[in-house]
Amino acid sequence: MSKVIQSHWWSALFVLFFPLLIMYAYSDFIRSSELNARLGWVLLIGGVAYLFRHTVLQKLLLGVLFLFVLSGSLDILYAVTFGGVFTSASFEAMALTDPSESLEFLLAYVSIENVLLLLFYWLVAYFSLKRILFKAPERRREKVFAALGILMILASIQQIHQRGRTFDVIPGFTGVAIDYSSGHQSIDIDIQARQALYDSKPFTAEMKASDPQTYVIVLGESVNRNHLSLYGYTRETSPHLDKLQSELVVFKDVVSPFAQTRPSLSVALTEVDTQNKMSVQQAISLLGGAKKAGFKTWWISNQQPLRRPTSAMAALADVGHFISHDFYGVEVNRYDGYLLPSVQKAIEDDAPHKVIFVHLMGSHLQYRNRYPPEQAVFKGAEGVQAYTDNLSRSELAYINSYDDSVRYTDSVLGEILSQLQTLDEVAALSFFADHGEEVFDSKDFKGHGPDGVTRHMVEIPFVFWRNNAYQTTFAETDQQLQKNAEQPMMLDDYFHFGLCFMQINSDLLQSQRALCSDQYEPKPRMIYGKNYDKELR
Ligand SMILES: [Zn+2]
Helix, strand or coil: CHHHHHCHHHHHHHHHHHHHHHHHHHCCCCCCCHHHHHHHHHHHHHHHHCCCCCHHHHHHHHHHHHHHHHHHHHHHHHHHHHCCCCCHHHHHHHHCCCHHHHHHHHHHCCCHHHHHHHHHHHHHHHHHHHCCCCCCCCCHHHHHHHHHHHHHHHHHHHHHHHCCCHHHHCCHHHHHHHHHHHHHHHHHHHHHHHHHHHHHCCCCEEECCCCCEEEEEEEECCCCHHHCHHHCCCCCCCHHHHHCHHHEEEECCEECCCCCHHHHHHHHCECCCCCCCCCHHHCCEHHHHHHHCCCEEEEEECCCCCCCCHHHHHHHCCEEEEHHHHCCCCCCCCCHHHHHHHHHHHHCCCCCEEEEEEECCCCCCCHHHCCCHHHCCCCCCCCCCCCCCCCCHHHHHHHHHHHHHHHHHHHHHHHHHHHHCCCCCEEEEEEEECCCCEECCCCCCEECCCCCCCHHHCECCEEEEECHHHHHHCHHHHHHHHHCCCCCEEHHHHHHHHHHHCCEEECCCCHHHCCCCCCCCCCCCEECCEEHHHHHC
16 A cells, blocks of 8 residues: 555646646636646656666756646646636736735635645655655566656647647646747737838828717627628527617628638738738738827737737727736636627717727637527527528537527627717727638538538627717718718728728728729638639538
């Protein structure tokens, strides 16, 4: 028995896996690499321990385990306190808090549960590390493990050095911390480059009219328009938009050129399109265009603060607010509704000319985490349109929670629109999603991505609301918008649509690319090398 307790395998297993157990128990989300990374380290430490005959090497190994104890303690603390795991967004939130605030914050979260779990972890770790007996590999099995340990060292060096996969190799807090600091450096470069480009690139941007104007651009996330009642879905998933239909222009045929956030928003929100081969780094953003024209700009977001291409655009805004910071980076219970007070504040701001970007979490990844549970409405299979009539229980549950998340996005839009309706001055709102989502619509799959792209991954809602003042002040544009509602468009031309509907004159504006212009010309819509109209729809 004492041999078992003294075996270094148990120490390594306990030190690495107890925090993971706590994460499974308390957190809604765990990095996919977490389990493999921890197993890998147990094999590595367990294996090489047979070969470390010198006391210096043995101390080194104990030191590594001790570091894992420290890192694991933070994982436990975070999981129990926030019901989440460390992400780079948590680091970003902490980096923005001043040290005294952080300490106060930590103390506010000290609980008996926390203290007891940590004490247990430390005590067991301390005694098991103290009693480790290092022994040479005798049996064949032990020799195999020793060789495996060496292999693991080589594999992790290869993964980290050649492939830059620190995040996947080192588990928990430490892996995220290393990933955060290197990611932050490259995002910082991005931010500086976008500011420098804005300052130095010669381009013109002017408002056509001096009337006070407020524009809100809502960026949805993973919304398949075929799941909106506004677009004919049998379930009532967009009651707010449905009710406002007379004030909306609903564009029927807009697709995203990509089924992923980053490439899609890169081309939607900058001069880059799928044909001009510009690099995003050299392309002025729509926010930059509006800012240069004299609008006060906002970036209010429920998405991760360190993300391309949006971080750099947000940094250029006059006012930025990532609600992730208010939640210490945790995604649990962080619903898009929390954006509303900031949006309201922006709408009520005294500046006469305002452009407010609102970036939603929408229907991202884990649908059921995107709306407050009490707002769920869809339970049975009624109204579901899927790839098969024999959906499994879990497939149906995904579809129901997806529809609930879409319905929640609709309620957030309804709130923003009612805030805008209080304005007498010119006001408009544009809503689209970065891409769609396949939710067992046309095949046995849920998600989005370049492999096996389906029409549901790119068919997005594209809605324009404007008040009476907009319709009378910019009557010509308004009529053109209505005329173009059935026109095919791809989201990479949004930059031009944006400049056009916000009445910004610019030498960057190409009228034939702008869906609100009478010169608009549809182009072939190529999505990952496939012609959407011929091969996907
Ligand atoms: Zn996305």
